Amino acid sequence: MPRYKILIKYDGSEFFGWQIQPEKRTVQGEIERVVNMMARSPKNWIRVQGSGRTDTGVHALAQVAHFDFPFDVPAEGLRKGLCSKLPFDITVTAAEQVADDFHAQYSAHDKTYWYRFSTAEFKDPFKYKYTGHWHRKLDFAKMEAAIGDYVGEHDWISFAASGFQAKTTIRTVYSAKIEAHPEDEEIWFEFSGSGFLYNQVRIMVGVLLEIGNGVRPVDDIQRLFTVRDRQEARFTAPASGLYLKSVDY
Amino acid sequence: MPRYKILIKYDGSEFFGWQIQPEKRTVQGEIERVVNMMARSPKNWIRVQGSGRTDTGVHALAQVAHFDFPFDVPAEGLRKGLCSKLPFDITVTAAEQVADDFHAQYSAHDKTYWYRFSTAEFKDPFKYKYTGHWHRKLDFAKMEAAIGDYVGEHDWISFAASGFQAKTTIRTVYSAKIEAHPEDEEIWFEFSGSGFLYNQVRIMVGVLLEIGNGVRPVDDIQRLFTVRDRQEARFTAPASGLYLKSVDY
Numbered sequence: 456m457p458r459y460k461i462l463i464k465y466d467g468s469e470f471f472g473w474q475i476q477p478e479k480r481t482v483q484g485e486i487e488r489v490v491n492m493m494a495r496s497p498k499n500w501i502r503v504q505g506s507g508r509t510d511t512g513v514h515a516l517a518q519v520a521h522f523d524f525p526f527d528v529p530a531e532g533l534r535k536g537l538c539s540k541l542p543f544d545i546t547v548t549a550a551e552q553v554a555d556d557f558h559a560q561y562s563a564h565d566k567t568y569w570y571r572f573s574t575a576e577f578k579d580p581f582k583y584k585y586t587g588h589w590h591r592k593l594d595f596a597k598m599e600a601a602i603g604d605y606v607g608e609h610d611w612i613s614f615a616a617s618g619f620q621a622k623t624t625i626r627t628v629y630s631a632k633i634e635a636h637p638e639d640e641e642i643w644f645e646f647s648g649s650g651f652l653y654n655q656v657r658i659m660v661g662v663l664l665e666i667g668n669g670v671r672p673v674d675d676i677q678r679l680f681t682v683r684d685r686q687e688a689r690f691t692a693p694a695s696g697l698y699l700k701s702v703d704y
Numbered sequence: 705m706p707r708y709k710i711l712i713k714y715d716g717s718e719f720f721g722w723q724i725q726p727e728k729r730t731v732q733g734e735i736e737r738v739v740n741m742m743a744r745s746p747k748n749w750i751r752v753q754g755s756g757r758t759d760t761g762v763h764a765l766a767q768v769a770h771f772d773f774p775f776d777v778p779a780e781g782l783r784k785g786l787c788s789k790l791p792f793d794i795t796v797t798a799a800e801q802v803a804d805d806f807h808a809q810y811s812a813h814d815k816t817y818w819y820r821f822s823t824a825e826f827k828d829p830f831k832y833k834y835t836g837h838w839h840r841k842l843d844f845a846k847m848e849a850a851i852g853d854y855v856g857e858h859d860w861i862s863f864a865a866s867g868f869q870a871k872t873t874i875r876t877v878y879s880a881k882i883e884a885h886p887e888d889e890e891i892w893f894e895f896s897g898s899g900f901l902y903n904q905v906r907i908m909v910g911v912l913l914e915i916g917n918g919v920r921p922v923d924d925i926q927r928l929f930t931v932r933d934r935q936e937a938r939f940t941a942p943a944s945g946l947y948l949k950s951v952d953y
Contacts, residue, residue: 466829514830538825543832576787580715581763581834583792 512694587696761943836945
């Protein structure tokens, strides 16, 4: 059976995250339902494998998934069929046939997350589902000075939420960027890495905001790598600002 | 009692429009609830008067309303109090004390509506609540050639939804603009006028789209003014793309 790779864009606001769960509306659940309907497989045996989970409220600009389809159809036709049957908060932006050994999770080389943060005094009605928000004094220069400390291979245990089940907490961050967008009262963060632990990106953003606010010193990221203590960084930036931007293979 | 004028921004997606209704979540209902709470008026006697209604799903960048408040408080403090108590999909962007004879509806001189239209092949998950969408061939030049016919004093009865209760259907449109935003696959419309009948802006957009699609000739707007028939223009563009942009006094 041919294997297809798809790129998926979704507004996570009304989903209980990516991963399929009984009785909950999830992105994976919606896509599996539609793929199985198109495959006319009443027993819903086709599984749609994503590059990884996203949490409740987290968005994706280009989540990647693969599945095996019983018919050898043109990828673009399959994409249009999926788009026309999926709910309005999910769309498939690209589709291609891939080799049988392509795996959306295990073949992934690196992932990029975007975090969109609003510094406005009050939440904007058109942004509250699409940004994190914290109206406190933030020193951009301090965050800019600190963010480079994230780059490299580190043990991220101080940045992991409890409840994670990874074999190792060693990960490599390839790049970490911060951008000011004063005209929109926003600050954007972007992180690329080999992989991220559960809630890691949101805790990384939380630590930077506390550095910007003066709660932590500018060199505190280095200390957090040394102390290896999950209790040291407990401020997790809201899910609403987080976007899975791309997955590279 | 001092009278206050406020500017209100709201995401209309989760409201049954502006006007207060029993058992329904409306923008006016939410604001009246908070104003009365802040005024400590348990009988909810304070009425919040808007510049006019907006329908279910219609947004506002700057709806205007007035109300009389029992305490003479600084407008900016009142604004912040409202913002902090209103739900996240409504915010108050400005507040000022005004003369007792200021009336948000009757003092209004003109209103501007913005219509945001997506021409993308499929609805974008981040836009479907915030744009109208119609994936058909649209000749921008034809719409551009036609839109000027809206300007001026006309009898708009062909553009009125049934069920309206206006004394007269004569209104003046001061300006009518169309803008292409090809990088976002969007077309924007903007109309300023002395006032608009129920659904008038959405029908005006619908007629333009039908002209762009070739269903109607380019000079059909002139004919619609002449025939004076509510059955002639029945395609009403979706509420999701419509924004009350400003009200001038």
